[in-house]
Every structure is written in structure tokens, then in C-alpha cells.
Amino acid sequence: MTETSPDPAQFRFPARGYAFQKYVDCHNWIDGAFREAASGENTAVVNPRHGWPMGTVGMSDRADVDAAVQSAKAAFPGWRATPYKERVQVLYRMKQLMERDLEELCWLLSHENGKTYAESKGEVLKAIECLEMGCSLPNMIGGPQLDVSRGINCSVTHEPLGVCAGVVPFNFPTMVPMWMLPQALIAGNTFVLKPSEQVPYGAMKLALLFKEAGLPDGVLNVVNGGRPSVEALVDHPDIKALGFVGSTRVAKLVYGRASALGKRALCLGGAKNHLVVVPDADLELASATVAASAYACAGQRCMAASVMVAVGDVQHIIDGVAAKARAMTLGQDMGAITNQSAVERITRYIDEAEKAGATVLVDGRGAEVPGNPGYWIGPTILDNVSPDMPASCEEIFGPVLSIVRVRTLDQAIALENKSAYGNAAAIFTTSGGTARYAVERFDAGMCGVNVGVPVPREPFAFGGWNDSKFGHGDITGVDGFRFWTRPRKVTARWELSSDATWMS
Numbered sequence: 001m002t003e004t005s006p007d008p009a010q011f012r013f014p015a016r017g018y019a020f021q022k023y024v025d026c027h028n029w030i031d032g033a034f035r036e037a038a039s040g041e042n043t044a045v046v047n048p049r050h051g052w053p054m055g056t057v058g059m060s061d062r063a064d065v066d067a068a069v070q071s072a073k074a075a076f077p078g079w080r081a082t083p084y085k086e087r088v089q090v091l092y093r094m095k096q097l098m099e100r101d102l103e104e105l106c107w108l109l110s111h112e113n114g115k116t117y118a119e120s121k122g123e124v125l126k127a128i129e130c131l132e133m134g135c136s137l138p139n140m141i142g143g144p145q146l147d148v149s150r151g152i153n154c155s156v157t158h159e160p161l162g163v164c165a166g167v168v169p170f171n172f173p174t175m176v177p178m179w180m181l182p183q184a185l186i187a188g189n190t191f192v193l194k195p196s197e198q199v200p201y202g203a204m205k206l207a208l209l210f211k212e213a214g215l216p217d218g219v220l221n222v223v224n225g226g227r228p229s230v231e232a233l234v235d236h237p238d239i240k241a242l243g244f245v246g247s248t249r250v251a252k253l254v255y256g257r258a259s260a261l262g263k264r265a266l267c268l269g270g271a272k273n274h275l276v277v278v279p280d281a282d283l284e285l286a287s288a289t290v291a292a293s294a295y296a297c298a299g300q301r302c303m304a305a306s307v308m309v310a311v312g313d314v315q316h317i318i319d320g321v322a323a324k325a326r327a328m329t330l331g332q333d334m335g336a337i338t339n340q341s342a343v344e345r346i347t348r349y350i351d352e353a354e355k356a357g358a359t360v361l362v363d364g365r366g367a368e369v370p371g372n373p374g375y376w377i378g379p380t381i382l383d384n385v386s387p388d389m390p391a392s393c394e395e396i397f398g399p400v401l402s403i404v405r406v407r408t409l410d411q412a413i414a415l416e417n418k419s420a421y422g423n424a425a426a427i428f429t430t431s432g433g434t435a436r437y438a439v440e441r442f443d444a445g446m447c448g449v450n451v452g453v454p455v456p457r458e459p460f461a462f463g464g465w466n467d468s469k470f471g472h473g474d475i476t477g478v479d480g481f482r483f484w485t486r487p488r489k490v491t492a493r494w495e496l497s498s499d500a501t502w503m504s
């Protein structure tokens, strides 16, 4: 196992365009230095636009996880004893560094994930917004205190838990870690982050920048790998709480495993988001917004529109969405699919829906981008999808919009309510009454009115319902802070001569 102190120059990512660029091999980040995985195993980090490896990433086992946890455990007493006002300075400096390196972070993200530069910029800016939320927490979370009786005072403080862990997915390698780190670190915890092995560079860069921002070594560690590293984290007796973001299948497994060990866990899963469009919807706004929701990040986001529920005669809006989809230039307006097996999965959903009687209104199968031999599917619209087809109820996680036609708003709401998921739902209408009627009846944690991606902006918290989230509370906002802390209640008497009982 080798250990390397970072030389920042070595980790500069020079690309400022989509041309293929090789990068470094990615190692674990433990105690403020890089360490190769003990197993000696690694896997390729592939640029999805080109299909070529940028470098490799280590595949960690229990020994690596234990080394990271031990480092975080040793750093905990010092970080916990650091006052809030000093901890937050690290986040302020981190914000400045992310802004300094914005272009580099965006291009690196685009290369490892396959999304466009504009989408990458949106992600990094949102990550910075999450960081800003962390910066404001010390001004928001001062616990209440009250003289509850004569001479008796009650107060509450939110105490850190110790060593915490976060496991994150491939589709937002820079933003999703920032759903967890600001709240967890501000609270005084130390942390072990496990990025997706497909896109480890975003977390690696964040670790380097946090060090430059003055975060003490050991407070943030990064362990790379797949399932064995996650299981080792969940099982580790010194991990006190775990945040997870990924598919529903794995979220359920991780939540079950952590809960069986009596651990605090919050596990966000997949989605099947319904956008309901009624005839009085604004044509331009609805068609542009539905298309943007379905195709940004190539549909690989948990907030993407995947079902458009067309209520009554909204043919003009369907035509509008189709026109937007056909006008997109693949490779410029929409990025690549994460890997070949995802291309095959998405293609299979389209093939099967077509075989079952759906109309392929816009067909992205077999799309290519000249000079970019990676993984592509163009924007796709399946019309006349019936509610029992897998394309209307399973998560496809690609640029496929399934249109289900219904006669009434109540039928649209019933369809949305039938979904096992509950991440997001939206209504497109120019009637306030219709909007309110729908939102009150959607079975989803994040609802939109004429908004296709109703991600709550900070300080509002992010989190779905049903099979889109296992555990209590939301992952961001003040809820996130509560998740990574435990309240200590103190009842104190300092009026020593009082003849009153504490109940008086």
C-alpha cells in the first residue's frame, strides 16, 4: 500500500473541450494523502462520450474501509472541539476554491460522467449552493433555551454522532456529496465518502480542495470501490450513521442492512416522475419544460420526467415536445449514456414498448455522434403507452419520455398515485385551482407547478416518498443537519437557594 502526499499541479485536469483527455489513476484518500487500495484491484474509469478509459480507480475492501474509518475516528475529537465559527471558515474557503476552479471542475465532470459542459456547470453551481447552505447553518441552528420554571432552565444542543459515511451514485458525482458533507461536517462529525466507481474524480477533487481549504487531515476520507466497500462501511462498528443515494434496489438493501445493525440510515432511491399536462397549459412553457426535464443529463437523473400524462386533448403540446426533442443535437444539447449496459437496458425498454403497441414518436435508438464513439441514445418519445407497460411504471433512467393518455385529471392523479415511487410529480396548467387540486393529491415528496424538475432550492430540503426514500426526514436543508446530529437536552438549576421543586 503506497501513500502519496498530493501535489496539486499533478491533479489539474487540462481539458477545456470534449476532445478525449487521459487523467490520473484514482486512489483512496485517507488522512489527507492518497493510498492505493489494499486489494491491488482496480477498474477503468471510462469517458462515456468516447468509450475510452481516462484512468483507473482502486476497488477497496474491508482493510481500506477500516483504515479510512480509523483516520476519521482519530480526527473526531479535534474536529468536534473546533468551534462552529471556525469549522464554517473551511466551508467559506471551499466555496471560493470551487469558484476559482469552476471551469476545471465542470470539464472534469463532463468527461467522467458524459453530461454536457452546460449541465456540468449546473451541477457544480448547485453543489456550491449546497455548500452555501452549510455556511449559513451556524446562524440557523442555535438551539432554544427557556426558563421553564423558577430557577430552572432547559436547553438543547445538537451533538455530532462521530464517524459518518455517505455512498453516492454515478449521475451527480460533485453535487450529491455536497448534499451530505456541509451538514455532516459543520455538525462536527468526521466522514468517509464512497463515490460511484464509475465517476470517482469528482469526490477526489473535492477532497483535494477541502484540504486546501484547511480541513484537517482525517476529517474527510474517500474510499473507492463497489459493493464490498459499501457493505464494509455499513457493517463497521465505528460508523454511526450512513447516507445513501442510488437505485431503489440498493437503497433498500443498504437501509435494511444498516437498520438491522441499529444504525441511523437515510437511503434515497430511484424514481418514476409523472408530469401531468392539462389542456389549458401554456403551449410554449409546457412543451419546453417537459422536454428539458426528460432530456437534460440524458434523462439520467432521479428528477427527470419519465411519464407525461396527457389529459384530454393536448395534442398540440405533445407535438411541441416532439419538435423540441427532434431539434436537439446529440453531443451538444444532450450528453452520453453512462455505459454500454445502460444503452442496452434503455433500448430494450423502447423495443418492448413498441412490440406491446406503443408508438415510437421520436426514436433515439442507434444514435451516433461523429468522432465520439461512446454510448449514445437520442431523445425518444413513446406515445400511447398503456399503464401496464414496463415503460410506464419502471425506472428506465435514460432519455425516454413515455406518454400515457387519459381523459380526466382524476385519472391522471390515480395513475401517478399507483406508482411505487414518489420522488417528484408536476402539473402543467394555467389554473391555480387545478394546480392546487393536483398537488394536494399527488403521492410524491417534491411537487412542481409548471416546473418540470421540482428540486427544492436551498434552504428547502430534498427528498422523495415511498420507494424513492427509506428512512426519516430529508437529506438536505436543516433536516440534513438533524440527521447527522443527536439532540442533547439539559435541564439546569442555578438558583441554589430556591425552595421550589423543579416542577413548580
Ligand code: NAD
Pocket: 167, 168, 169, 170, 171, 172, 194, 195, 196, 197, 225, 226, 227, 230, 231, 245, 246, 247, 248, 250, 251, 253, 254, 268, 269, 270, 271, 301, 302, 395, 397, 423, 464, 468
Ligand atoms: P446504484 O444503486 O447502482 O449505485 C449507487 C451506489 O451504491 C454506488 O456508489 C455503488 O457503488 C453502490 N452499490 C452498487 N451496488 C451495490 C450493492 N449491491 N450493495 C451496496 N452498494 C452498491 O445507482 P447508480 O446507477 O449509481 O445511480 C443511479 C440511480 O440512483 C437511479 O436509480 C437514480 O434514480 C438514483 N438516484 C436517486 C437520487 C435521489 O435523490 N433519490 C439522486 C440521484 C440518483
